Amino acid sequence: MSIFGGKKKLALSEIIDIHTHILPAVDDGSRNWDMTMHMLEIATQEGITTMVATPHHMPGKGYTSPAEIQELTGQVQAAAAEKGLDIRILPGNELFYREELLDLLEEGSIMGMNGTSHVLVEFDVMAERSYIRNAMRNILGLGYTPILAHVERYPALLEKNFETIHILRKLGVKIQVNAASISGEVGKDIQKQMKKLLKDHLVDLVGTDAHTDRRRAPRIQDCIRTLEKWCEPEYVEALVWKNAAKLLNQ
Numbered sequence: 001m002s003i004f005g006g007k008k009k010l011a012l013s014e015i016i017d018i019h020t021h022i023l024p025a026v027d028d029g030s031r032n033w034d035m036t037m038h039m040l041e042i043a044t045q046e047g048i049t050t051m052v053a054t055p056h057h058m059p060g061k062g063y064t065s066p067a068e069i070q071e072l073t074g075q076v077q078a079a080a081a082e083k084g085l086d087i088r089i090l091p092g093n094e095l096f097y098r099e100e101l102l103d104l105l106e107e108g109s110i111m112g113m114n115g116t117s118h119v120l121v122e123f124d125v126m127a128e129r130s131y132i133r134n135a136m137r138n139i140l141g142l143g144y145t146p147i148l149a150h151v152e153r154y155p156a157l158l159e160k161n162f163e164t165i166h167i168l169r170k171l172g173v174k175i176q177v178n179a180a181s182i183s184g185e186v187g188k189d190i191q192k193q194m195k196k197l198l199k200d201h202l203v204d205l206v207g208t209d210a211h212t213d214r215r216r217a218p219r220i221q222d223c224i225r226t227l228e229k230w231c232e233p234e235y236v237e238a239l240v241w242k243n244a245a246k247l248l249n250q
């Protein structure tokens, strides 16, 4: 199936941002409530209708308990409604993989994406292919479905014609790419790789991974314009809306 020449455009009635750091002052994302509100304003201007709050769960970078995530997400949702912003905020988490994580997952003391058994997982950028593969098998073995956060960050996974990404997807792992890597903001080399990855239909989800209201803001329209040049409309719709809706039970 060719992904090129997809000229027909679908109206995206929803855009779901599956990866964001919008909760105020819990990690290296939004610094305070003002910034959170400004990020939500930007997101609504970009046409984003749902955001999953995915604070870091990582030694040294931040740890927010599931109860706190739930509470803060509710507060952000209420503040958005009060400001008249038409956006839905769902609870989630971005889990940095280490062995201890498996115990926490087994105990059920981790916030899944919107409380589901889908979990957003990141690794050290220098992680090796076998390490990532084994980690994902471990998580799947506990009954969770991992979403690999920003796949473009791991040079080992981009090697050998994305061989490991093929394997991970066969295992059931979902693959997420950051919007800025598709739009070219983080460099032409990465953008080229992402074009290839999309051509092979190896991406399941796009997220902004927004951290601030400035350089790493929740912007997705440039990415969507790029996707519309490269992919069939149905695939664009799946990447920014439908696949996320399915896994979030929305």
Ligand SMILES: [Fe+2]
Residues within 6 Å of the ligand: 019, 020, 021, 094, 149, 209
């Ligand atoms: Fe992130």
